[in-house]
Amino acid sequence: MSKRVLSVVGARPQFIKAFPVSKALSGVHEEVVVHTGQHYDTMLSGVFFEELDIPEPAYNLGVGSGSHADQTGRMMIELDRVMDAESPDVVLVYGDTNSTLAGALVAAKRSASLVHIEAGLRSGNRAMPEEHNRIATDHLADVLIAPTERAVETLRTEGVDGEVHETGDVMYDALLYVRKRANEISTLRSDLGIDSTEYVLATIHRAANTDDRDRLGGIVDGLSSVDMPVVVPIHPRTERALHEYGLFETANEQLTIIDPVGYLDFVHLLDGAGLVATDSGGVQREAFYLDTPCVTMRDETEWVQTIDCGWNTLVGADGSRISRALARIDSPATKPQLYGNGQAAPRVAEVIANA
Secondary structure: OOOEEEEEEOOHHHHHHHHHHHHHHOOOOEEEEEEOOOOOOHHHOHHHHHHOOOOOOOEEOOOOOOOHHHHHHHHHHHHHHHHHHHOOOEEEEEOOOHHHHHHHHHHHOOOOEEEEEOOOOOOOOOOOHHHHHHHHHHHHOOEEEEOOHHHHHHHHHHOOOOEEEEOOOHHHHHHHHHHHHHHHHOOHHHHHOOOOOOOEEEEOOOHHHHOOHHHHHHHHHHHHOOOOOEEEEOOHHHHHHHHHOOOHHHHHHHOEEEOOOOHHHHHHHHHHOOEEEEOOHHHHHHHHHOOOOEEEOOOOOOOHHHHHOOOEEEOOOOHHHHHHHHHHOOOOOOOOOOOOOOOHHHHHHHHHHOO
């Protein structure tokens, strides 16, 4: 049954997850995309719509940055107006951002079915804002799209009221679609003068790391110890923090800091890297899909199965641990199929038809 779907996106990983779902919805359902503006830098938002051939959002709320309460509240006010105007049958939210929570809270007070993609993930750290966002959204959702069997088990253990469906990970769909294109189009590795597997790709953006000088300093120290180039597409928050803490000069001398890159360039870098060091949830599993060993600079992860099978190593923000992990990590001999077969998005469209 065809549905009118309001899709709420607002941050880089959500754009990536949304494009295979939008393609699967096309021709079957009527989709209205709302960009909250949570990420408002061109290289972190608008470029994805262009590169991935996603139509420009029908709405851009332009909310921008702010405290969690301020940002979420302004999103809710604007989303409430949009839902009044569009009268959707289904509200679709992704992941665990403030955009996710705002969309869920507004949809929960309406007759539209709330569908949460990436349901059931838990880091176990209730100090993380994202953990509160994902738990609250799961318990508000009418339909929960879980990427793994473990996520399904988590939802059953918590006793959620909504329907639970295991589909696999829509980000896997996205990577299968763009990997060949990225390596055909992007020239970034040659532009930087780096050879495949002979560099580390690093991403740092999580507030727990950027808002703590000791943690950010430890990360810079750990990355600086590596014997091969470390390429860091710099997040605006991270760049500001490095300057504020007096760490930028050291980081710039020891690391290859570059401007934020588009998704195709990023996949090109990630696919060619010998290792990736990150504090991103999305990059952990993108690395897994691209057979790139990962070092995660966090104290916990919601993608625990990548740890269990040896493709990901959790090191926190301790410079010595980061250094040791990057020095010894190697590709495991085998890799299990943890997150589906790259056909999650068509399954999501089927589930929405019955929502």
